[in-house]
Amino acid sequence: MARRGETIELAVLGLLHEGPMHGYELRKRLNLMLGWGRLLSYGSLYPALKKMLRGSLIAEVAPDQVPGVASRRQRIVYQLTDKGAAEFERLMSEVGPTAWEDDNFDIRFRFFSSTDMEIRLRVLEGRRSRLQERLDRVQRELAMTQKEVDRYAAELQRHGVESVEREVRWLSDLINAERGARTDTPPPPPSPAPSPAGND
Amino acid sequence: MARRGETIELAVLGLLHEGPMHGYELRKRLNLMLGWGRLLSYGSLYPALKKMLRGSLIAEVAPDQVPGVASRRQRIVYQLTDKGAAEFERLMSEVGPTAWEDDNFDIRFRFFSSTDMEIRLRVLEGRRSRLQERLDRVQRELAMTQKEVDRYAAELQRHGVESVEREVRWLSDLINAERGARTDTPPPPPSPAPSPAGND
């Protein structure tokens, strides 16, 4: 779904940011994390790790940490390099369109704790106005095209619109929560107008 | 997400099943139909049409329907062939896993009017149990892995679970509606809104 090749990379950087891990474990967490539909295959994870290794974003951890448990070696534990950590921060502070895409947004949100609130707000607002645009566009076109509507087609539209509206409300709540936490100022009346988005 | 190459093909067959259309129009409808996230590009639509043309699933409509409006020609209107109609029916009566995938499910649902209720029920139930499995798996793993949970990670999980639960309820309502219509039982509630949706 997400076309940016950075998607897996960002997720891996984020997970390794929380601690060293080997590929198999990484994959399990990744599937749990964005598991709402897609399962990541080894055929895409391992090549991605190799690539990041070549780019020095990650490095293999020295194998013999605990001398007592000598043998148990065939899994490769990776950790973030300084360069990798810097790249993670660079990617996490992007606030442009790529940060609003479905998968990219989820991953960024998952690692929001590693970002400033300003970034968080920009990303949340960007995502919200993107969804709002989708909604408006669909509803506009629906008004034009609607002649005889198939029952199931209509039900699908209805459910889709409702789901997106629900996510918009979710985002609005999150935005309010962030704003409320920003200062001790009591949260001002919510602005229903979707703010036009800034870009990177 | 959807890996099956049949996805676009089925959607095109379904739309042409409702009437002849040219590529540009097809694309607009497709984007409206499964527009919740992805936009279909020409680079994928036109090659697909060519392929279907080669396979004789569709054919070009004779260009000169209305003699008076001679010129206005450069768009290519396609229509379903008999073979295409048969293929559409074959695909629509599949009830296996491929029919439960996100995109494939949406497309099948969109064209449910062209199917028997038995098929509809199988597809709806298949999709529901697939979502239920996802839910169970995630909740099981969540119970094991949960140690220190990041605030945003937890919120993302919560929202994800809730969304899927919501879709399960939606499917359940639809299944009940189908079952209710199965017997000769006269439709008890009036049908101003076909929404049996008891949501939220």
Place this chain on the structure above:
DNA sequence: GTTAGCATGTAAGGAGTTACATGATTTT
């Protein structure tokens, strides 16, 4: 007459899946 939108296509390449291939370790 020039911009904007309609309409069709192609080439190159990215991203990820499937299927294959291998072996170690733990559980039964």
Place this chain on the structure above:
DNA sequence: AAAATCATGTAACTCCTTACATGCTAAC
């Protein structure tokens, strides 16, 4: 000892996107 699961990897392939390229038609 077998089966399950952990663990890593590769090759071929599919699907789709991006960017490019072209020309017609409507509106301003």
